[in-house]
Amino acid sequence: MTPKKIRKRPQKLQPQILIFDVDGVLIDVRGTYWRSALETVRYLSGKRVTYAQLHDWKSKPGYNDDWRMTADWVTSLGRPVTYAEARLAFEKFYWGSDGKPGNVRNEKFLITPGQVERWARRFELNLFTGRTRREFSFTFDRWPSAPHFHTVITMDDVKNIKPHPEGLLKILGRRAPSSALYLGDNVDDALAARDAGVPFMAILPRGAHGYRQRAARFRELGALALLPRATDLSAWLAPA
Numbered sequence: 001m002t003p004k005k006i007r008k009r010p011q012k013l014q015p016q017i018l019i020f021d022v023d024g025v026l027i028d029v030r031g032t033y034w035r036s037a038l039e040t041v042r043y044l045s046g047k048r049v050t051y052a053q054l055h056d057w058k059s060k061p062g063y064n065d066d067w068r069m070t071a072d073w074v075t076s077l078g079r080p081v082t083y084a085e086a087r088l089a090f091e092k093f094y095w096g097s098d099g100k101p102g103n104v105r106n107e108k109f110l111i112t113p114g115q116v117e118r119w120a121r122r123f124e125l126n127l128f129t130g131r132t133r134r135e136f137s138f139t140f141d142r143w144p145s146a147p148h149f150h151t152v153i154t155m156d157d158v159k160n161i162k163p164h165p166e167g168l169l170k171i172l173g174r175r176a177p178s179s180a181l182y183l184g185d186n187v188d189d190a191l192a193a194r195d196a197g198v199p200f201m202a203i204l205p206r207g208a209h210g211y212r213q214r215a216a217r218f219r220e221l222g223a224l225a226l227l228p229r230a231t232d233l234s235a236w237l238a239p240a
Contacts, residue, residue, distance in 0.1 A: 012238035013224075015199070017180035018119060019171055022129040024185035025203050025230050027139065031106035033066055036093040039103075040070045044089055045077040055209040059217070064130045064162045064188035065155075066090060094135075107139050111230055116145035122240055127152045128167040128182070128192075163188040165196035172196070183230055187214075190221040201225045201233065 023029040034054060041049045053073075063069035071086035096102030119125060127149050129136060133156040140146045153167040160166045172180060177197035184190065185203040193200035202218040204211065204226045215226055225236060 013181060013199070013236050014238045015179060015181040016124060017126065017171070017175070018123045018233075019126045019128050019168065019180055019182040019198070020230065021182070021184035021186070021189050021203075022127060022131060022136070025183055026109060026111050026127075028108045028110050031108075032094065032103045035106070036090055036103045037066050037070050039093045040086065040090045041073050041077070043093075044070070044074045044081055044086070045079050047077055049073075049077075052209055059187060059210060059214060061163055061187055061191060064186050104135075104138060109143065111145075113143075113145040115231055115234075116148050118234075120148040122237075125149045126171045128171060129153070130155055130162050130188070132156055162186075163191035163195070165192045165198075168192055168196040168198050172198070183227070183233065187217060187221070190218055190223060194221050199224055201227055201236070203227050203230055205229070 020026055023033060034051065037054055038049055038051070041047075057063055057069050057073055063072075067083055067087040067090055070090055071081045071083045074081040074086065092102075094102050094104055096104075116125070125148050127136075129152070131154050133154045136152065136154050140152075151171050153170055155161045158164070158166045158170065168177075168180075168182060178199065180198050182189065182193045182196075182198045182200050183203060184193070184200065190200055190202060200221070200223050202215075202223045202225070204214055204218065205228050208214065218226060227233060
């Protein structure tokens with residue numbers, strides 16, 4: 001008789017500091033940043049592009065910055081575009097223009113205030129995001145859970161954006177990197193965590209485009225686990 005395979009239980013972690021990326025971790029951005037990126041590329045290049053292509057670009061280091069990604073993507077399609085041109089076009093779709101609402105109105109939180117409150121009772125909570133301060137504030141200033149986050153680092157708060165670890169190091173200050181845990185969904189998040197020496201977990205929903213390749217890359221970069229949702233983190237945390 002073949003013995004049953006024993007399922008390995010998650011190793012219980014005891015961080016003092018939890019640091020979260022925002023997009024794809026706390027907020028569903030499929031209808032906001034992703035849609036804006038596709039619309040920007042279509043508008044500037046005149047060509048139809050797909051979500052599969054978007055994910056291929058997002059899986060490359062340095063493209064947590066959607067403006068850089070769209071500029072390079074459009075340029076690769078034969079229409080040279082500067083970073084500034086890509087940003088201007090992107091923001092029209094994201095924020096809206098000519099009286100038309102922007103995609104930012106589609107933002108949806110992936111986590112409840114109750115979950116944030118439970119974590120806040122035990123850990124110092126922080127955010128390290130590739131958003132601008134304006135993009136961050138538009139959504140988070142109205143969220144009841146926002147006050148639970150001790151420090152928020154946006155792209156406006158650093159000289160070097162992801163994958164540079166500057167944002168994580170600012171949050172840590174003089175504290176040991178091993179005292180923290182960072183959750184992100186992008187290769188740039190994993191690279192930043194690795195270079196800061198901060199333990200990392202990747203948010204990667206089952207069935208996501210390029211799951212196997214992305215999972216392998218996250219593991220190569222030292223991810224402790226692949227979580228379908230940020231809420232699954234609780235299973236990995238030692239009890240109070």
